Amino acid sequence: MFARNCWYVAAWSHLLPAGTVIGRQILDEPIALYRTESGALVAMEDRCPHRLAPLSLGCVQGEQLQCRYHGLTFDMAGRCIGVPGAEKIPPGTNARTFPVAECDGWIWVWLGAPGAANEALIPRGFDLADRRFTMRYGEISYAADYQLVNDNLCDLSHLDFLHKTTLGGATAGGWSDQPPRVTPLERGVHIERWLKDRPVNPGGTDLTDIWSCYDFSAPGILVMRTTFYPRGAAERCGLAAPPDDLAPLLRRVDQQAVTPTGKKSCTYLFAAGFEGMTPSPVAMERMYKIVMDAFAEDRTMIEAQQRIWDLTPASRRNAFLPSDKAPHLFRKMLARLINQELKVSS
Structure with a gap:
């Protein structure tokens, strides 16, 4: 549905x-x-x-x-x-x-x-034509139910495992150490967390605190800022959202959309880059390669997951982990929208 x-x-x-x-x-x-x-x-x-x-x-x-x-x-x-x-x-x-x-x-x-x-x-995001952002874009087709891709984007704890040497490795892991703060929205969820003492560059010794914050909105739109601050910022903020006047070292931006094409197929459109800076072509290419490698890992896993899903009785209950809060709330919200439409049409 x-x-x-x-x-x-x-x-x-x-x-x-x-x-x-x-x-x-x-x-x-x-x-x-x-x-x-x-x-x-x-x-x-x-x-x-x-x-x-x-x-x-x-x-x-x-x-x-x-x-x-x-x-x-x-x-x-x-x-x-x-x-x-x-x-x-x-x-x-x-x-x-x-x-x-x-x-x-x-x-x-x-x-x-x-x-x-x-x-x-329409969920508001970034724009490739806006000079405040330097971004690269792409598009991937999935042979899987779009809601499996939504689940993946609502729960980033998998970065420590599925993306251990790509996106997870770029931030030195820690995405699964504790569940993020999840706030229900009228048509989505808001997800935020701090990652403390992470290297500014993969494998480097200079450390930073990272604030990850994004909205995931119906039907499957992700708008995310990943902001790097001087080490100790997370504690100074009391692990709450950083104030607007706290100067960041770097701000990453991501804009993604999951569009179902059929019952078990979807298209994934994405853009990733930086806000307020123009990185070198080498830095952009390195960032984009990490992103593309990670998304290839996602597609391999999710399409394999779909095949197992098809072989599993619908009556079987899945285990529920603390990190499943956001995917659960998002599916529940989508089901509410669908039920409202069905009531109007009946």
Whole structure:
């Protein structure tokens, strides 16, 4: 089951310049995203109502999209406005459109009730085009239920084990020493923790305290700051959130989205980098390699987990650890959103 009354990340904004069209799949729904010649953004079902040819293989003509198979042309509202060889537009030739928005470098699509598509529900993140941030981006496909990826991102204790030589190693571990503070949100969870006496650079002797803080919002959006402070900052802050006037040594930023494409498949879009500084190309490449290596480890584990999950009776209860609080609360919140939609539709 999916929560449909949510904004789902479909693509990176800069990958869809004016006059182009691309195909995406969200919640088992094929979607054609196109940007008109004037720059307007449209999300339309990726099926021509004639013979179901993918409209994402079509071409943008001014403000319209034309099917490449038999030339039917659609306006931005999905209305068919031209059929070659027909004096009148035949009935049943319109294509469904979806609310679409752009925010923080991403294109968002709403597949639920159109009247409920409130852009205020879009979780705010960072933007590749914002000069305050120096970031690298990527995209990975998973053959797994999107909720398994959400679980992974809500519980970073696995960094000590699955990512021992990558992300975990870069911070000298300690993510599993004690559960983080988890605060429920209306449409997500807030997760924060201190990591004390960590090396500034992997294998180095200069130590720092690290403040890790992120929101994980419906349907699966992570916006995270990892801030490095002089050693002793955690104790001076009483292990609480650092004040705004406490100067950091370095601030990492991460922006990630889990978009289900089907019942057991999803796309993972991510960007990672730094705020308020421009690192050297060598430093950026080193950071990005660590991130990509870690995400490859995640995909191998989660796709293997899905295979075991499929072989396990639904009645079997899983063990519950203290670090499972955030994944549990997030799944519970998503189930609430889904149940609310089901009540409205029944």
